[in-house]
Amino acid sequence: MCHDGSGTAGTPPASRDHPPQETPNRRTFSRLLIAGSGLAALAACTPEPMQPPSSAFGTATATTEPSPAAPSTAAISPTESVAATSAGTAPETPPAAPAPSAAGSAARHSLTDPASPWVVVNKRRPLSPAAYVPVDLVQPSVRLAVSGEAALLNSTTAAAAEGMFAAAASAGVVLTLASGYRSFATQTLTYNSYVDSRGQAEADTASARPGHSEHQTGWCFDIGDGGGACSFQPCFAGQPAAVWATANGHRFGFVVRYPWLLHPITGYYYEPWHLRFIGVDAATDMHQRGTATLEEYFGLEAAPDYL
């Protein structure tokens, strides 16, 4: 779901044949790619295995978000926000495990409001409204690999990106903004072109349905390394840009949204280029806990496919 669909590294949906418990290894990943999308050329890529889903996720089977009055201690579930709407106001002092830092704090963010830094959009959680447009889209002052709307982010994410890109540059690592905001209209055109040429089933393996793309929120973007190496391919994980972003993104509020082999939870195969802003405190908390997906962190149901 992270680029306009023109690349070869599409984002096929999760397969029920590959549960998250499967041991991550090169052979497995290669087989997934070959069987799932026919991208045999990508089998040579050897991204680092990610941690398996936490054991707590197995208890997080509720189909609705947890009640603010009864936060779950077993399912790592911060509650829906009614208090905070801006980024950067997450709690400063994490409580004891297993709850994430947000739990038990007055400062929380909505998981459904697309203007919230914690909104979770996936194949089972469409944007509402479907044609949502951020009111504060801006073009960040970073190295751009795109123009037009794809060079835009919401203002909070743009500011965080500027800080992260500058820090990477100081470390000698080039990051480029490869794809940012994508409107409902653009997503509709992209998705429909796939449906017209390949049919809906295959379209769903390569392009998010309109109203289901995180890119429409302005809270995420795809990165490149300036040279195009492994662009939008799993082997991008081995490029300096991805290595640096994976290790340091949380310091600026970003997480890698679609981790290695967790497509049964996220609905998308590994995308080391797709970074999502959730705020420094939450991103750092996820990093420290080793919680890899927003679905697990917020105690939401897995979203391997559309209902």
Ligand SMILES: [Zn+2]
């Ligand atoms: Zn993306």
